[in-house]
Amino acid sequence: MPKVIRSVVLKNVEFWNGKTFEHRDAVYLGNSGNFLSPKIAKQTNFDAEIDCDNALVMPAMFGLSLDFMAPQRDDVYTFAQGLEAMHRGGFYGGLYESAANPIDNNEKLFAAQQRLAGTNYQIKFLGSYSVGFGSDRLSEMLELTEGAGFANETPDALAGFGDGNVSFPTTRFLRLAMEYGKMTGKRFFFTPMDKSLRKSGCVHEGAVSDMLGMKGIPRIAETIAAHTVLELARFLNVPVHFKQVTCGETLQLIKDARQKGIDVTCDVNLYHLLFDDSVLLELNSSYHLLPPLRASSDKAALWEGIQDGTVDAISVNHTPVLRQDAEVNFEDSVPGALSLEVALPAIWKELSKRVSASRAIELLSSGPARLSSAPLAYDENDSARQAHLVVLSLDKPHLVSASDFAGQVCNSPLLGKELPSSILGTYINGIWRTIANA
Amino acid sequence: MSSLEIKHLFGLHGVSKSDLRQILDTAKQFRAVLDRPVKKVPSLRGMTVVNLFFENSTRTRTSFELAEKRLSADVVNFTTSNSSVQKGETLVDTLRNIESMKIDIVVVRHKGTGVPKFLAEHSNAIVVNAGDGAHEHPTQALLDMLTIEEKLGTLENKKITIVGDIRHSRVARSNIWGMTTMGASVTLCGPNTLIPRNKELLGNVTWESNVERAVQDADAIIALRLQKERMDDALLPSMREYRNFFGVTDKVLSQAKDSTLIMHPGPINRGVELDSDVADGTHSVILDQVTNGVAVRMSVLFLLSGGRFNA
Structure with a gap:
């Protein structure tokens, strides 16, 4: 069993000081996981010294849309493996929402918290606004918000209410849910998708779907649902968030809504920024995502939203899928992708080319944390606080292999691809981890 | 005539x-x-x-x-x-x-x-x-008003709090009109899905979403009957949550005046809108209402x- 490294000196780094990357000969992290001043460091025996060769040292990331129970097979993927994936990928926290096991009462919220017992990951949860993500019963939103008063219960564990990425059933029910949930003061998180327009579609409705003869999901499936949610948010004065926006039309609706004073935030899926539907011509089911990869013009519009500030966060949507459900023909495969282990090296170079480092960190770390009401990864000026950080080498590309993934599944569109940068190591919850194959 | x-x-x-x-x-x-x-x-x-x-x-x-x-x-x-x-x-x-x-x-x-x-x-x-x-439901409101006058002498300047399903309640509407005409102040309290969405025409009343704040200084508290079909209609998640956040319990009652009256149009869902201790307690005038x-x-x-x- 390798020795656990708690105190570490990271030498020769480009350190994010909260405003910019600056060269530091050394950054010191103590046994409690906090930054140490050079003066205190002189009196400390460190477990390890790592030469980072001018790699970036930046705040660890916060993952939006985590689901470690997606296959409902704990012999294949477990909560512990999900947390391991977070450590490997440099994530100190995340917003958790299980599609398979909706958190619709306090017992389930507490059970989910118990799975984290003994760890310091900053995991926040989305409760379900309906019982079982169904369409006829509201969940006990007031009780979920207040907590049940169980011993060891984490206060403020609930970040908001979500839909489990299931299209809302009827506008009437949605109205009642938002009207009732307004009393909690929490934000509602939606994946906007009109059920009837989606029907059995599995890819973007466009030239590629026509060419392949596959049933498409039109952009208006997203915009019509988004419009409905925004109208209700305006009418009821309830804050809302759109998960995984896929097209420029929805971003325009969000901009217009903000002009009208509606409190709306949104995120974009990492993979929608990396790929468009032209990759579907490979007929590789690892590109099967929901919402689907859209056209290159949509991808460009999402990047524009990243650049102009419309997008609040980049989400990871980490969803394990059983090998037998992923390795089938595209239309019969289960949508979803792993992302925690590969997100940062996959996106950082492209992202930092298009936006400032400050904005990039906001999109990956502080933005999603704020949306989830979680603390930030680190504050160098607060030496009493634990610091969570990730060390990224821009010089070393990384070939993604199955061993990079923590669980027994590896459903990722990046499998077998070379990433432009690599994670040298992560320091999460006071433990340094050198990442293999770096 | x-x-x-x-x-x-x-x-x-x-x-x-x-x-x-x-x-x-x-x-x-x-x-x-x-x-x-x-x-x-x-x-x-x-x-x-x-x-x-x-x-x-x-x-x-x-x-x-x-x-x-x-x-x-x-x-x-x-x-x-x-x-x-x-x-x-x-x-x-x-x-x-x-x-x-x-x-x-x-x-x-x-x-x-x-x-x-x-x-x-x-x-x-x-x-x-x-x-x-x-x-x-004008005669229900009139009997409520009569009971308050009988116990407190007058409705003038009294604070009456009505808790529950205001949106679907004919009792609440009649009470609002009758009591405000007689000089009482009326405070209404209920979950968002059970209060009217457009309150402008409902008279000079006060709205409060927290039941403990709603009953503060109340001279009389009228708990409305919660219809079980509200759950089936997706207006409420459960009786339990309703009781915990909008039920008139001993704890809620402790926020009101010592002399406050507990009223209910009947029949009571005990343990939902009214706890039994409150319904049968010294503040209760429910049988006088009948x-x-x-x-x-x-x-x-x-x-x-x-x-x-x-x-």
């Missing part, structure tokens, strides 16, 4: 303070009659009252029937379960048929808002609303048919 400014009692909206005063004062005199060994007076002798109940009702119908009999009226009960309405007869035809039997007063309960007014427009009888849809219901209904029937005490 009526001794009041109003000729029928459709609701309390728009009813003058002097009419309300007269109804309540007359009810107090009938209340005294109810305590006598012989509880019957000949005020409506020779008059025929039909109780036209299109909705199920036990308490209100019994209370009206008792009031009518105490006034010596001839009483006919009509319910939809044994009527030609079940065979498709229209409302007007039902009324005309009954009216042909020379009735004087119609007491009506119906699921449709405005049915009492509709009946009055199509008949010569005096019409008393015993509950129309979620619109008004007694006062007969007196208030006697007063309304008596005054609308032209009666005057000491006249």
Whole structure:
């Protein structure tokens, strides 16, 4: 069993000081996981010294849309493996929402918290606004918000209410849910998708779907649902968030809504920024995502939203899928992708080319944390606080292999691809981890 | 013919303070009659009252029937379960048929808002609303007002808090109109999905979403009955959550005045809108409300048919 490294000196780094990357000969992290001043460091025996060769040292990331129970097979993927994936990928926290096991009462919220017992990951949860993500019963939103008063219960564990990425059933029910949930003061998180327009579609409705003869999901499936949610948010004065926006039309609706004073935030899926539907011509089911990869013009519009500030966060949507459900023909495969282990090296170079480092960190770390009401990864000026950080080498590309993934599944569109940068190591919850194959 | 400014009692909206005063004062005199060994007076002798109940009702119908009999009226009960309405007869035809039997007063309960007014427009009888849809239930509000006056002396400057399903409550609406006319301040409290969405026309009332704040300094707390079908209709998640956040419990009661009255239109869902300790406790005047219901209904029937005490 390798020795656990708690105190570490990271030498020769480009350190994010909260405003910019600056060269530091050394950054010191103590046994409690906090930054140490050079003066205190002189009196400390460190477990390890790592030469980072001018790699970036930046705040660890916060993952939006985590689901470690997606296959409902704990012999294949477990909560512990999900947390391991977070450590490997440099994530100190995340917003958790299980599609398979909706958190619709306090017992389930507490059970989910118990799975984290003994760890310091900053995991926040989305409760379900309906019982079982169904369409006829509201969940006990007031009780979920207040907590049940169980011993060891984490206060403020609930970040908001979500839909489990299931299209809302009827506008009437949605109205009642938002009207009732307004009393909690929490934000509602939606994946906007009109059920009837989606029907059995599995890819973007466009030239590629026509060419392949596959049933498409039109952009208006997203915009019509988004419009409905925004109208209700305006009418009821309830804050809302759109998960995984896929097209420029929805971003325009969000901009217009903000002009009208509606409190709306949104995120974009990492993979929608990396790929468009032209990759579907490979007929590789690892590109099967929901919402689907859209056209290159949509991808460009999402990047524009990243650049102009419309997008609040980049989400990871980490969803394990059983090998037998992923390795089938595209239309019969289960949508979803792993992302925690590969997100940062996959996106950082492209992202930092298009936006400032400050904005990039906001999109990956502080933005999603704020949306989830979680603390930030680190504050160098607060030496009493634990610091969570990730060390990224821009010089070393990384070939993604199955061993990079923590669980027994590896459903990722990046499998077998070379990433432009690599994670040298992560320091999460006071433990340094050198990442293999770096 | 009526001794009041109003000729029928459709609701309390728009009813003058002097009419309300007269109804309540007359009810107090009938209340005294109810305590006598012989509880019957000949005020409506020779008059025929039909109780036209299109909705199920036990308490209100019994209370009206008792009031009518105490006034010596001839009483006919009509319910939809044994009527030609079940065979498709229209409302007007039902009324005309009954009216042909020379009735004087119609007491009506119906699921449709405005049915009492509709009946009055199509008949010569005096019409008393015993509950129309979620619109008004004026005699319930009057008995609430009578009970408060009986216990506290006056409604003037009293704080009345109504907790529960305001959106669907005809009792709440009638209480709002009646109590504010009599100078009380009314605070309404309930979950977002059970309060009206557009409150502008609901009078000069205060809204509060936290029940403990709503009852602070309250002279009387009226807990409304929670219909179980609200859960099926996705308006509430569970009885448990409702009780925990909107139920009138001992803890909630401790925020109100020591002298506060606990009221309920009945029947009570114990452990939901009212805890048993509260419903049966020293603050409770729920059974007084039931007694006062007969007196208030006697007063309304008596005054609308032209009666005057000491006249």
